[in-house]
Amino acid sequence: MNTTIDLLFKILIFPGVLFIGLLSLIIEWLERKCVAYMQSRVGPTYTGPQGILQPLADFIKLLSKEDITPRGADEFMVDLSLVLAVSLATFNLFFIPFTGQAIICFEGDLLVSILLASITAALIFILGWSYASPFTRVGALRLVMQVIGFDIVLILTALIPAIETGTLSITSISKGIWSALGSRPISIIPHYIAMVIFIIGALAEIEGDPFDIPEAKQEVVAGYLTEVSGRKLALLHLARDMMLFRAFALASAIFVGIPPKLPMLLSEAVYAIILLIETILVATLGFSIKASTSRLRIQDLLDIFWRKVLPLSLLLVLVVCMVRVII
Amino acid sequence: MSVIIALSFLLVVMTIVLIYITTLKLSARGRDSTEKRKFYACGEEEIIAPDTITTTFFRYVLLFSVLETVPLLIAFSMPTMVYAELMLRVILVIYIVLALIASYILTR
Numbered sequence: 001m002n003t004t005i006d007l008l009f010k011i012l013i014f015p016g017v018l019f020i021g022l023l024s025l026i027i028e029w030l031e032r033k034c035v036a037y038m039q040s041r042v043g044p045t046y047t048g049p050q051g052i053l054q055p056l057a058d059f060i061k062l063l064s065k066e067d068i069t070p071r072g073a074d075e076f077m078v079d080l081s082l083v084l085a086v087s088l089a090t091f092n093l094f095f096i097p098f099t100g101q102a103i104i105c106f107e108g109d110l111l112v113s114i115l116l117a118s119i120t121a122a123l124i125f126i127l128g129w130s131y132a133s134p135f136t137r138v139g140a141l142r143l144v145m146q147v148i149g150f151d152i153v154l155i156l157t158a159l160i161p162a163i164e165t166g167t168l169s170i171t172s173i174s175k176g177i178w179s180a181l182g183s184r185p186i187s188i189i190p191h192y193i194a195m196v197i198f199i200i201g202a203l204a205e206i207e208g209d210p211f212d213i214p215e216a217k218q219e220v221v222a223g224y225l226t227e228v229s230g231r232k233l234a235l236l237h238l239a240r241d242m243m244l245f246r247a248f249a250l251a252s253a254i255f256v257g258i259p260p261k262l263p264m265l266l267s268e269a270v271y272a273i274i275l276l277i278e279t280i281l282v283a284t285l286g287f288s289i290k291a292s293t294s295r296l297r298i299q300d301l302l303d304i305f306w307r308k309v310l311p312l313s314l315l316l317v318l319v320v321c322m323v324r325v326i327i
Numbered sequence: 328m329s330v331i332i333a334l335s336f337l338l339v340v341m342t343i344v345l346i347y348i349t350t351l352k353l354s355a356r357g358r359d360s361t362e363k364r365k366f367y368a369c370g371e372e373e374i375i376a377p378d379t380i381t382t383t384f385f386r387y388v389l390l391f392s393v394l395e396t397v398p399l400l401i402a403f404s405m406p407t408m409v410y411a412e413l414m415l416r417v418i419l420v421i422y423i424v425l426a427l428i429a430s431y432i433l434t435r
Contacts, residue, residue: 007331011338063346066355071364083347087340094335104335106328133366226367231350235343 015098015272017090023276024241025055030280031244031287038291055241059234067230070133077130082232085123089239089246092116096249097171098275099268100258105171110162113170113250114155117205120243121147124236128224139223143207143214145298149305150204150211153197156313160194161254163320170253174275177257184327190316195255197309197316199286202247204301206240208286210293213301245279248286252278 010016029044029052036043044051069075094103095113102109121143128140162168164187165176181188204211215223228236256278258271296304357363 007334008338011335012342016335017339017342063350064354066357067351068363070366071361072366079347083340083343087336087343090343091336091339104328104332131366135367221367221369230354231347234350235347 010103011094015096016094016103019098020090020093020242020245021238022056024238024245025059026052027245027248027279027283028055028241030283031290034284034287035291038288059238062234062237063231065230067232070131070227072132073227074130074132078127078232081123081127081130082235085120085127086235086239086242088116088120088123089242092120093242093246093249095170096246096253096275097174098249098272100171100175100271102171105169107172108168110158110168110170110173110254111155113246114151114158117154117243117246118147118151120239121205124224127228127236131224131227133227135221135226136224138220139214139226142216142220142298143224146204146207146211146213146301149302150201153305153309153313154201154205156310156317157194157198157201158250158254160191160316160320161257163317163324164191166324170250174253174257175260177254179260184323186327187320187323190319190323191255194313194316194320195251197313198251198255199248199282200289200309202251203286203290204305205247206244208244208290210290210296211301212295213298216295244283248283249275249279252282256282 012018032054033043033050044054047053047057069078092113095105095109096102097105125140125144128136128143131137161173161177161180164180164184165173166180167173167176181191203209207214214220215225220226225233225236252275258274
């Protein structure tokens with residue numbers, strides 16, 4: 001009985017749905033503050049201390065607004081794809097070891113997590129397509145083009161810490177990456193180059209600048225979000241925040257990791273705080289890139305990822321493999 | 328672990344569905360009108376995107392999802408044979424969900 005309650009607590013409260021939801025909103029606040037700071041603005045200020053509750057207020061406001069589905073849209077597919085996309089975005093955070101041990105942890109969960117992110121994007125494509133509006137469909141098509149561009153690069157760069165530690169489990173990688181890099185210091189250079197590429201790929205995944213091509217306002221109004229309103233928009237914004245949080249938390253878990261001698265001494269809460277601080281630092285790096293760049297064209301994105309970043313990622317994988325074999 | 332995966336996903340979906348249904352009851356409701364239900368057109372004539380290329384493009388999305396990710400997952404799960412069975416089950420479930428959505432769209 002206690003085990004069941006413990007499991008339910010983990011899934012629904014900490015580090016489950018509630019914890020993930022609230023932190024995702026805080027990460028959105030951090031994003032807005034960072035971008036505002038870099039653009040000489042103040043960002044949200046009114047709701048809560050330093051405006052920290054603004055994303056929550058926006059979420060509640062959108063939930064209470066009227067939900068209008070345009071005539072001609074396939075309502076069943078819209079509802080189905082939206083619920084599944086938000087659920088998968090939430091579920092995907094269960095693979096991150098916030099307390100030292102992820103809720104779902106097995107050998108290969110790294111690849112499953114990346115696969116789930118791709119499926120979430122495919123579901124958002126179906127959502128945009130089901131609205132049958134030219135703007136949502138063009139936005140959805142752009143989203144797919146973007147996924148085709150960055151996804152393989154994301155997989156390859158995520159494999160680098162996996163090769164270094166010899167495991168495909170996110171929890172094991174985060175615990176073993178320090179000792180793996182310590183025993184093969186030459187891997188540090190390709191490791192951190194891969195981390196920067198991963199963060200750029202993560203920005204493409206969450207459609208942050210310079211990869212906001214699917215919802216480029218000057219070109220396609222709001223892309224696949226053009227016809228979305230009320231509770232649907234609230235849930236999609238929440239899903240986007242969760243994807244953002246998951247991307248940076250995954251980057252910090254597999255590339256930065258946890259120092260090897262600490263876990264024995266740490267409680268779950270302290271472990272979570274360390275990973276969160278790392279996530280905030282990695283996210284700040286991502287937001288700095290976002291705030292200092294302007295939107296690419298879709299051809300440029302595909303060109304950059306397929307012709308420049310992909311060969312570089314492959315080269316990094318080869319270098320890390322060779323170092324692993326030699327040393 | 329399979330039970331935890333299934334239970335976690337089920338609980339997450341139930342939570343989202345609960346929020347989705349509850350907020351439908353609680354959110355504001357205006358009077359229905361033809362204008363309100365038109366697509367955004369920025370003052371232009373309303374255009375409804377043609378359906379003719381739906382299935383064609385969906386095949387590409389489906390093929391991309393399957394071709395890009397599933398073989399990679401299977402390939403990388405093979406060296407860890409202890410967990411290969413679990414991985415294949417997860418992949419199978421995702422595969423079936425994708426196939427069901429695809430067949431729904433393709434057969435309409």
